Amino acid sequence: MGELKLMKGNEAIAEAIIRAGADGYFGYPITPQSEVLEYLMAAKPWETTGMVVLQAESEVASINMLYGGGGTGKKVVTSSSSPGISLMQEGLSYIAGAEIPILIINVVRGGPGLGDIQPSQSDYFQATKGGGHGDYRLIVLAPSSVQEMADFVPVAYELAFKYRNPAMILSDGAIGQMMEKVEFFEPMPRLSDEEIKARYPWATNGKPMNGERRILTSLDLDPQKLEDHNIHLQEKYRQIEETEVRFETLQCDDAEYVIVAYGTSARVSLKAVKLLREKGVKVGLLRPITLWPFPTKKIQKLVDQGVKGFLSVEMSAGQMVEDVRLAVNGKVKVEHYGRFGGMIHSPEEVVEALEQKIIGG
Amino acid sequence: MSETALKDIIKPENLVYQKTRLMTDKPLSYCPGCGHGTTHRLIMEVIEEMGKEHETIGVAPVGCSVLAYEFMDVDMQEAAHGRAPALATAIKRLWPDHIVFTYQGDGDLAAIGTAETIHACNRGEKFVIIFINNGIYGMTGGQMAPTTLEGMKTSTSPYGRDPNIMGHPLKITELVAQLPGTYYVTRQSVHTPSAVRKAKRAIKKAFENQLNNAPGLSFVEVVSNCNSGWKMTPVDANNWMEENMFPFYPIGDIKVDGQLVK
Numbered sequence A: 001m002g003e004l005k006l007m008k009g010n011e012a013i014a015e016a017i018i019r020a021g022a023d024g025y026f027g028y029p030i031t032p033q034s035e036v037l038e039y040l041m042a043a044k045p046w047e048t049t050g051m052v053v054l055q056a057e058s059e060v061a062s063i064n065m066l067y068g069g070g071g072t073g074k075k076v077v078t079s080s081s082s083p084g085i086s087l088m089q090e091g092l093s094y095i096a097g098a099e100i101p102i103l104i105i106n107v108v109r110g111g112p113g114l115g116d117i118q119p120s121q122s123d124y125f126q127a128t129k130g131g132g133h134g135d136y137r138l139i140v141l142a143p144s145s146v147q148e149m150a151d152f153v154p155v156a157y158e159l160a161f162k163y164r165n166p167a168m169i170l171s172d173g174a175i176g177q178m179m180e181k182v183e184f185f186e187p188m189p190r191l192s193d194e195e196i197k198a199r200y201p202w203a204t205n206g207k208p209m210n211g212e213r214r215i216l217t218s219l220d221l222d223p224q225k226l227e228d229h230n231i232h233l234q235e236k237y238r239q240i241e242e243t244e245v246r247f248e249t250l251q252c253d254d255a256e257y258v259i260v261a262y263g264t265s266a267r268v269s270l271k272a273v274k275l276l277r278e279k280g281v282k283v284g285l286l287r288p289i290t291l292w293p294f295p296t297k298k299i300q301k302l303v304d305q306g307v308k309g310f311l312s313v314e315m316s317a318g319q320m321v322e323d324v325r326l327a328v329n330g331k332v333k334v335e336h337y338g339r340f341g342g343m344i345h346s347p348e349e350v351v352e353a354l355e356q357k358i359i360g361g
Numbered sequence B: 001m002s003e004t005a006l007k008d009i010i011k012p013e014n015l016v017y018q019k020t021r022l023m024t025d026k027p028l029s030y031c032p033g034c035g036h037g038t039t040h041r042l043i044m045e046v047i048e049e050m051g052k053e054h055e056t057i058g059v060a061p062v063g064c065s066v067l068a069y070e071f072m073d074v075d076m077q078e079a080a081h082g083r084a085p086a087l088a089t090a091i092k093r094l095w096p097d098h099i100v101f102t103y104q105g106d107g108d109l110a111a112i113g114t115a116e117t118i119h120a121c122n123r124g125e126k127f128v129i130i131f132i133n134n135g136i137y138g139m140t141g142g143q144m145a146p147t148t149l150e151g152m153k154t155s156t157s158p159y160g161r162d163p164n165i166m167g168h169p170l171k172i173t174e175l176v177a178q179l180p181g182t183y184y185v186t187r188q189s190v191h192t193p194s195a196v197r198k199a200k201r202a203i204k205k206a207f208e209n210q211l212n213n214a215p216g217l218s219f220v221e222v223v224s225n226c227n228s229g230w231k232m233t234p235v236d237a238n239n240w241m242e243e244n245m246f247p248f249y250p251i252g253d254i255k256v257d258g259q260l261v262k
Ligand SMILES: Cc1ncc(C[n+]2csc(CCOP(=O)(O)OP(=O)(O)O)c2C)c(N)n1
Pocket: B062, B063, B064, B065, B081, B104, B105, B106, B107, B108, B109, B132, B134, B136, B137, B138, B139, B140, B145, B226
């Protein structure tokens, strides 16, 4: 492993983008993630790795630049925060339909509307349920530290290219803005044009000398063919659900109650688990790392193992709790707790919520 | 005519016309007399003549030419409505030695995609935009376009376009010519053999600019009929176009080698 640095989450992700061998970043400024573009512009990677960095005229343009660039087999990325991600939903739907591997980073802030610029987790729905029109999914990774902001960049790229699917790193304003120590992976070289052509025969980067031209489109006017395409997409999504679920558990082995939380909420919940254990409450923490695919089977196992109740702790009015409920399927109690609109709950508030809503309720 | 006579005629030296090699065998989905098909052919001829078919990436729009990728035998991407210049921006920046073009209608380029068009032009992106201006939304059945002439009847301006209510027709081509990022801006048509020849020269110049790494974007508008949308026969539509469209959208170069000429 490489050097240890003290960095903001947003800067760590920018540095990781360069190190992951990305070919192009296209983005539009928005708080609380503007440091990503600022860091890249200051780092001038076009002089070192050859990576392109461009400030687009809008998030609509950025996501469509990702369609174009990703469609040629290059590693492209954009970053934004909630209102900007909403603008990208059209493009994401087309990208999912045309099966183009790209990376989007969402440093979530409070909503709805312009909301505020404080950390939030209220974009869970638009990240994990598709977001735009049509039946599609993004692969969603949720970092809960600056270290993971960096580490998840190459992981997300690997998944995106493995499945020809858009991947999102769903962070929040707290992790984007906070400074922590981060140990970087060794830089990975960018692929050459020849390597890209050899690896990704679907990519539109010039008709092969002895082959057919390639077309990237999400359109098929024949409903039977479009249904077939959708069936193919759904099969791909099932395969991702089978093989790519990532999560972390803490003290779940003997747990009677489990808190489910990701990102900043997971950090707060970690402390809550400690406080509850000190009180003698057998509680554990399940931290989904992939929000889609969701650790449904792990939750089912915990139910089988005898867990009596789940508390979904999120900085939202209750979004992930729906997936926890689907997994639990009515067998035991599931409740939500969380502050929202840019507020962050304290560990003590989480302790109280578990005691009142799950144990006492 | 007897068998032998035909064989005598079909010889390479007698060849006066053939299907453009870079057009696929798929029958065009356009209405007879529509300018889309002719313009497709001109682009493919130019790419073939430049010997760049293996290094070209085209971007199709949403509009009647949404299926352009079915007819053009080069690598193609199909964009969302209006977003083609954003796709092309990234493609060209990531593959600077390749030939990149967008093909867009007036609704696509001058209404929903105005921001992408203006900013790609203003950044001086080094690709080619081919812009089919037929003053109407052909694909969706003949609604008013940003380029619909004053007084022109469409399904959403059934009494004629009233600028007081519906705004004015947009001369987007003159507008992008004002931007420092455009290098070549021209307006052509493809409704007569001589117009087709001139349009081909303009399209060739646009692509050669890109090949020569000229400092800016080349923009070719083709004023074209939409006989179905205008509810006219192809011949009447071309006559109407000459009488009504050309005075407002005059044919000719607007900017050459980075200099305004009009
Ligand atoms: C986001 C979105 N809005 C609306 C449409 C519907 N639509 C399809 S084509 C079109 C207009 C196309 O007109 P133009 O660009 O002038 O092309 P033409 O068909 O005239 O060549 C519209 C409004 C769409 N496909 N996507």
